[in-house]
Amino acid sequence: MAEGKWIGGLTADARLTDAAKRVLSVRLRAVGEALPRAVQEANRDPEYVHQLRVATRRADAALRIFAPCLPGKVHKKARGRLRRLRRAAGAARDWDVFLLGIAERRTKQPEKEQHGLNFLFAYAFGLRSGAQADLESAGAEEHQSLDAFIEATTAAVCPATDFPDGAVLLLLARPLLTARLHELDWTAAGDLQDYAHLHQVRIAGKRLRYAMEVFADCFSLSFRDELYPRVEDMQEILGRANDSHVAEARLADLRRHLRRGWPAEWKRVQPGVESLLRFHQRRLPLERKRFMQWWDEWGKTGAPALTAVLGGETLEPAPLNAGAEANRVGQR
Missing domain, CATH: 1.20.120 (Four Helix Bundle (Hemerythrin (Met), subunit A))
Known part of the structure; x- marks a missing residue:
């Protein structure tokens, strides 16, 4: 997710409202880009779910940072929408990490441990499949209106009342x-x-x-x-x-x-x-x-x-x- 780490086009003297719109747009659109891959292609590469999880964390961090530039209701609603996706991606990612650890361990451990490791892999894979179903459900609900949500959130940016004009x-x-x-x-x-x-x-x-x-x-x-x-x-x-x-x-x-x-x-x-x-x-x-x-x-x-x-x-x-x-x- 290194490509989504930094945000271009920002300077120290950028107007606060312009910076808020820029950051929120970049961070929220990163969620929109990561969501289809995490929902549809997770079996091909577990990294896609990790990318969605990180994108939702970064977007939530941006909402926290620029909370003074958003109406309270908009801020609360935006964080709530991200929370469900973040939790669903987090549950799936936790099982991915567990499975990846077992898969690596199976190549190194002695024969006497293989029954237990195979059992653990099957057990974790079943729970991981359930977590994917939850992620798909959350993704289906959010995907259709995500673009409109992003536009509405960035459009709601306003001058912060606790900062001077032109901050x-x-x-x-x-x-x-x-x-x-x-x-x-x-x-x-x-x-x-x-x-x-x-x-x-x-x-x-x-x-x-x-x-x-x-x-x-x-x-x-x-x-x-x-x-x-x-x-x-x-x-x-x-x-x-x-x-x-x-x-x-x-x-x-x-x-x-x-x-x-x-x-x-x-x-x-x-x-x-x-x-x-x-x-x-x-x-x-x-x-x-x-x-x-x-x-x-x-x-x-x-x-x-x-x-x-x-x-x-x-x-x-x-x-x-x-x-x-x-x-x-x-x-x-």
Whole structure:
């Protein structure tokens, strides 16, 4: 989805209303372009569903960013329409990630695990098919009126009441990005041993990342070429952590049901199921540790550099939660 990352035609001195129309149009049309492929060609390439999911996330981020330029009802309705597509694509994508992991693992693991891995693949494929049906249903409802929805949303853009007349894009970029940076700092200061909190860090990182994509042309090249890739690296780390958290919960639940209801079948598939479960149980803390290492380096060089580019006072990222820090020391 790299081709949809940046938005051309924006400058720091662009009128805020013009920038809002441009960004919303690009981001919403990306959803319209990704939707038919995700609905009709997902069996050919699972990447199409991933592209739709990312497009809906970026479009939602744009709606959040330019909320001051939209009437409240229009903003709420637009986010609601995107939400159903995003959730349907997200459910399908989660199973795609699970299936891709099993397919790769089947080529590497010993014979004794193959029964379990084959079972898991069939189990996940059935649920993935159900998720595709839900996505197709959501897509069918949205596709016919999507162009009109995009036109109506961009046409509703108006001067923001809390900005001066003739406000330019930079006037929104600096405070919004600073707020996103502080949000990331605040969430990372919590208990990262609690996965729910680590997930909130991931969400804060996404909000910063998607905002950086919109405002990239307002700042120096280092913003896009040096700082953005570092935030992207964080998202990759936390994305793998999330994949393992989701897989671990699914596998543990499946193991519990098989043990209770199908003990003979469980004995046959146990080696493959438990091997994959152990893999994800090991990977989650490793990715948490990688994030902590990333955070240390970001606090030393990344956050101060981004704050300087934004023209604000140097932000000192909060130290990691003491419990998380103690765990990290113990893992060295």
